[in-house]
Amino acid sequence: MANFIPKLIFKIAGWKAVGQAPPLKKYIVVGAPHTSNWDFVFGLCAWKLYGMKPRYLIKREFYVFPLNLLFKATGGLAVDRSKNNSLTDSIVEMFAKREEFVVIFPPEGTRKLVQRWKTGFYYVALRSKLPIVLGAMDYKLKQTHLSEAFYPTGDIEKDFEFFREFFRNVTPCNPAGFNPENVRPA
Numbered sequence: 001m002a003n004f005i006p007k008l009i010f011k012i013a014g015w016k017a018v019g020q021a022p023p024l025k026k027y028i029v030v031g032a033p034h035t036s037n038w039d040f041v042f043g044l045c046a047w048k049l050y051g052m053k054p055r056y057l058i059k060r061e062f063y064v065f066p067l068n069l070l071f072k073a074t075g076g077l078a079v080d081r082s083k084n085n086s087l088t089d090s091i092v093e094m095f096a097k098r099e100e101f102v103v104i105f106p107p108e109g110t111r112k113l114v115q116r117w118k119t120g121f122y123y124v125a126l127r128s129k130l131p132i133v134l135g136a137m138d139y140k141l142k143q144t145h146l147s148e149a150f151y152p153t154g155d156i157e158k159d160f161e162f163f164r165e166f167f168r169n170v171t172p173c174n175p176a177g178f179n180p181e182n183v184r185p186a
Contacts, residue, residue: 021051028103029135053075060078088124092128118186134163136170138170
């Protein structure tokens with residue numbers, strides 16, 4: 001029954017989920033491109049269809065009643081971007097304390113066009129010795145895609161080339177908000 005609504009939404013919208021979640025207990029998902037609030041709706045559906053129970057990062061400003069109830073129920077982790085705190089350290093610690101944990105990072109950090117991606121996800125993966133799974137929503141093909149698990153090498157420029165190629169032909173909801181050439185470390 002839990003998958004009924006996501007299946008129905010995907011069927012009505014003409015979408016399908018491609019690939020599968022890795023059979024791992026801990027990993028990081030890079031969700032991109034993020035150009036619209038619709039990404040959240042289709043993302044929630046996709047996570048259910050992939051059988052995932054991830055946590056995801058969301059600005060603390062959005063974490064207000066009654067939306068906070070939705071975000072809490074669906075795995076939201078409120079992030080306070082106004083303070084100079086070490087989100088990377090906090091998430092590394094969360095991974096260390098749990099047997100099963102999946103976190104989705106939006107590397108752009110916004111729905112607007114960015115010149116470079118934030119790199120926190122990359123350093124969490126390196127420090128925690130965890131793989132990265134790339135997740136994309138292609139609005140032209142009406143498909144969600146998951147990559148196979150990728151273990152970062154420590155060569156950030158080389159690894160970002162791999163990320164850039166994965167997202168190169170993905171069409172976001174708002175194409176003006178994403179340029180695959182900007183998939184570079186900040």
